[in-house]
Amino acid sequence: MRDDGDSERYPYLSSLNAAQLRAVTAPPGTPLQILAGPGSGKTRVLTSRVAHLVKKHKYKPYEITAVTFTNKAANEMRKRLKVLLGEKEAGQLVLGTFHATCARYLRRHGSRIDLDNNFAISDADDCKKIMSRLLKARAEELAQAHISLKEGVVLNDISKAKAKGESPEGMAVRAAKQEVGSNVLAVIAQLYKEYELALRDAGALDFDDLLVFGLRLFKEHPDILVKCLHILVDEFQDTNTTQYELMKCFARANGGVSVVGDPDQSIYGWRSAEIENLDNMKRDFKGVDAIYLEHNYRSTGAILAASHSIVSQDAKRIPKNLYTSHPKSTPAILKQFATPVIEASFISTEIKRLIAYSGGLLNYDDFSILLRYNALSRVIESALQKDGIPNRIIGGHKFFERMEIKDLLAYLQLADNPNFTASGRLLS
Numbered sequence: 001m002r003d004d005g006d007s008e009r010y011p012y013l014s015s016l017n018a019a020q021l022r023a024v025t026a027p028p029g030t031p032l033q034i035l036a037g038p039g040s041g042k043t044r045v046l047t048s049r050v051a052h053l054v055k056k057h058k059y060k061p062y063e064i065t066a067v068t069f070t071n072k073a074a075n076e077m078r079k080r081l082k083v084l085l086g087e088k089e090a091g092q093l094v095l096g097t098f099h100a101t102c103a104r105y106l107r108r109h110g111s112r113i114d115l116d117n118n119f120a121i122s123d124a125d126d127c128k129k130i131m132s133r134l135l136k137a138r139a140e141e142l143a144q145a146h147i148s149l150k151e152g153v154v155l156n157d158i159s160k161a162k163a164k165g166e167s168p169e170g171m172a173v174r175a176a177k178q179e180v181g182s183n184v185l186a187v188i189a190q191l192y193k194e195y196e197l198a199l200r201d202a203g204a205l206d207f208d209d210l211l212v213f214g215l216r217l218f219k220e221h222p223d224i225l226v227k228c229l230h231i232l233v234d235e236f237q238d239t240n241t242t243q244y245e246l247m248k249c250f251a252r253a254n255g256g257v258s259v260v261g262d263p264d265q266s267i268y269g270w271r272s273a274e275i276e277n278l279d280n281m282k283r284d285f286k287g288v289d290a291i292y293l294e295h296n297y298r299s300t301g302a303i304l305a306a307s308h309s310i311v312s313q314d315a316k317r318i319p320k321n322l323y324t325s326h327p328k329s330t331p332a333i334l335k336q337f338a339t340p341v342i343e344a345s346f347i348s349t350e351i352k353r354l355i356a357y358s359g360g361l362l363n364y365d366d367f368s369i370l371l372r373y374n375a376l377s378r379v380i381e382s383a384l385q386k387d388g389i390p391n392r393i394i395g396g397h398k399f400f401e402r403m404e405i406k407d408l409l410a411y412l413q414l415a416d417n418p419n420f421t422a423s424g425r426l427l428s
C-alpha cells in the first residue's frame, strides 16, 4: 500500500483497503471508473474522494459536483461529508440527483435559454392529466384509425425519447422510416409535440425536461460550468444518454471526472439506462483508469456464491469478482409454495425458528422481507400478526404523492406562477 505520510495527515485514508485507497487518491485529472460490487464501500470511497479533493488538492467545495441517483443517497453522502469536512464546507458542495442539480442551474440561469426562472415542475400525475386531455381531444380520430392508446404508454414513449434526446420532430422522422406500427408512432409523435406545447403554456417542465433543458443550457452556455473542477457520479450504470451528456458537459469544463458503478446492479434498463455508458466513457475520455472494488463487507460467502452463479450466466457481463472475509455460513435456499398463504406461514415460522435457534443472537429487526410490489404484503402481514411478530412496512405512499401535500404544492405553484394550470387540480 502506498503511503507518503498521507494516512497520518488525512485520517479518513487509514480506514480504506488497498483498492479503495488507490481510487480515493488517484490524480484528480485522471478520468476514473470505480467498478464496485454491492457492499464494497462505494459510498465510503466516493465521500473520501470528495474529502481528498478538498483537503489535499485544495479544491473549494463549490468547485465539486457530486451526483447521486436518489435524494436519499444525496442526503446520506452529505451526512458523511459533514463528518469529514465539517458542516459549512459540506453545505457548499453541489450535491444532488441529476434532476435536482439541473433544476438548481435552471432556476438561476434559465432565462439564458428563454425559460422563466419560476417554472413549475409537473409530476407524474400532472403529466397524466395533460395527456388524458390530449387523448380525449383525438378520441374520434383514434377510434376511426383503430388505434387505442393509454396515457401511461404515450408518456412512457415520450420519456424514453427525452432520455435519448429525441425531439417530437425526430420521433416523427423515425415513425416515417418504420415499417410496422408507423401510424401509431406518428400519432405519438404528434401527441409529444402537443404535450410539449401544453407544458410550455403552463410554464412547466416535466421531470425529463429538467435534464433536457439542463443539457441545452450547458451546451449553449458552457461558461456557466467554469467553476466545476470535478464531477463525481454515483450509480453510473443507471445513467441514460441525456445524463451521460450532462456528465460530459460538467467534465469538459475542467477535465475532472470520477464515476462509481456496478454493471451487475444495473436495474433501470426499462427506464432507458445505457449500460454502454461505461464503454462510451472510455471512448470519450483519454486515459480512463478502471479500479475494481472486489471486497464485500456485507454478505456471507454463501450469499455471494449464489448471486455470482446467477449474474455470471450473462454472457455480456464485464468479468468482476467479489470476495468476502465473512464465513460461508448457511446456504441460500429457494422454495416454492402452492399458495401465498402457505408461503406467508412458512416465512413467519422460519423467522421464529431462526431466532430460537440463534439463542438470542438474532432479533426481529435482523430480518427483512423483500416484496416485488406492495400489494403482496397483506397476506404476509396477517401471518406475522397471527404469530405476534412485530413488523413495519417501508415504502408505500411517498410524502410528495400524498393528496394533501399535492394540493398544498398546487396552491404554492399557482401563487408563484399564475399560468400553472397543468395540474388541473380543483382550487376553490
Ligand SMILES: Nc1ncnc2c1ncn2[C@@H]1O[C@H](COP(=O)(O)OP(=O)(O)OP(=O)(O)O)[C@@H](O)[C@H]1O
Pocket (backbone or CB within 6 Å): 015, 016, 017, 020, 036, 037, 038, 039, 040, 041, 042, 043, 044, 045, 297, 298
Ligand atoms: N475498508 C473497509 N473496512 C471495513 N469496513 C468497510 C470498508 N469499506 C466499507 N466497509 C463497510 O462495508 C459496508 C458497506 O459500505 P458502503 O455503504 O460504503 O458500501 P456500498 O458499496 O456503498 O454499498 P451498496 O451496496 O449499498 O451500494 C459498510 O458497513 C462499511 O462500513
